[in-house]
Amino acid sequence: MNTTQLECFLAVANFLNFSRAAEQLRITQPAVSHQISSLEDELGTKLFFRTSKSVRLTQAGHLFTQYANEILKLSGLSRARLKECQETLPQRFGIGCRNFIELRLLRPVLAQLGQQQPRLLPVLRLLPYASLENLLAEDDVQVLLSLQESAPSKAVYRELARCPLVCICTPDHPLAAYDQLTIEQVKNGGRIATCPPPIYPPALFSVQNQVVAERDPDQMLFCDNLEIVHTLVEAGYAFAIMPDLPPARIPGLRYIPIPAFSTISFGAVYRKDSRNATLRLFLSSLESLMQSAFSQAPQV
Structure with a gap:
């Protein structure tokens, strides 16, 4: 049962005429007849006596008008309440x-x-x-x-x-003395904190591999996430290479460009x-x- 069926039923019950009901609802007469027939099938009873000259409500039809009105009112009230909630939530x-x-x-x-x-x-x-x-x-x-x-x-x-790639380190780190860095300076810059993919995307991971190549194990700190990387950098244990996002920079750290690397x-x-x-x-x-x-x- 749906509201279209109920609207068609009430319109026919009001006019006792399928053509007038269709005109009021702005749909075709066959569409009104189909909605009434499908409603009667669902309810398992006839709602109208129909002849070629007249339409009358059956006893079940008279009884159903009350319920149809109440259902439509409840449907309208529900929509209004939901709209109010959407406007205030x-x-x-x-x-x-x-x-x-x-x-x-x-x-x-x-x-x-x-x-x-x-x-x-x-x-x-x-x-x-x-x-x-x-x-x-x-x-x-x-x-x-x-x-x-x-x-x-x-x-x-x-x-x-x-985003340019930068070296992030503390102000007292040896690399902090430079305004920009070469790849060779980064390679010899001491201990580095790194992350595996997918935390580091392919381009950044490729850069990282250039820097950590031939490094001793004690010169690399492998981290599970960026939070750990930055914590170790802030504590002075290592430097890191990151894309630079100026609005998200951490106060107190140095962000030194590495021009040889492409932006991301x-x-x-x-x-x-x-x-x-x-x-x-x-x-x-x-x-x-x-x-x-x-x-x-x-x-x-």
């Missing part, structure tokens, strides 16, 4: 991140979005690569941040910046069917942040 917007650097990048963007859309409720997910791709496919998150090499192939990738594309990933107003605003705010940060960022 927070607007959830899922954002996927793969590491804490991307989370740091979000802070100024979320602050701006909160001012522009007071009902917005960000839902942040910090998960491994494959998990986030599944959540994006299922629309549990509407956008995720990613290097282009790590972006899901079936989604839309929008580049936000070309960083951006946002979303579904092809997810271009809503909140996503557009998010992408616009994030793009503005990145452009401003890269144009103003000093080498530290």
Whole structure:
């Protein structure tokens, strides 16, 4: 049973004429007849006596008019209540991140979005690569941040910046004395903290291999994630090579360019069917942040 059947039934019951009912409902007379017949089949009883000259309600039809009216009223009330709830409930917007650097990048963007859309409720997910791709496919998150090499192939990738590769170290590290570094200087720079794929994408992993080649085991610290890498760097145990995202830099560390290495594309990933107003605003705010940060960022 559906509301179309009930609307057709009540219109015919009111006019006792299929043509007039069809005219009021703005559908064809055969469509009205089909809806009435299917409703009668579902209920297992005739609702109208029909002849070539007249239409009359049966006893069951008279009884059913009360129920049909109540069902339609309840349906309308339910839609109205749900609409009210949608207008007052927070607007959830899922954002996927793969590491804490991307989370740091979000802070100024979320602050701006909160001012522009007071009902917005960000839902942040910090998960491994494959998990986030599944959540994006299922629309549990509407956008995720990613290097282009790590972006899901079936989604839309929008580049936000070309990130130079930098050496990250403490101010008292031997490499911190330079304004920029050569590959040879990085090779001889001491202990390095590294991550395996997929945490490091192929381009970054290739760079890492150039730097760690022929190094003694005690000169390499293999880490499970970027949080561990940065902790060891901040503690002075090693340096690391990373794509530079100026808005997400950690205060107190040096970020030294390595011009010999190519830049890496960083951006946002979303579904092809997810271009809503909140996503557009998010992408616009994030793009503005990145452009401003890269144009103003000093080498530290």
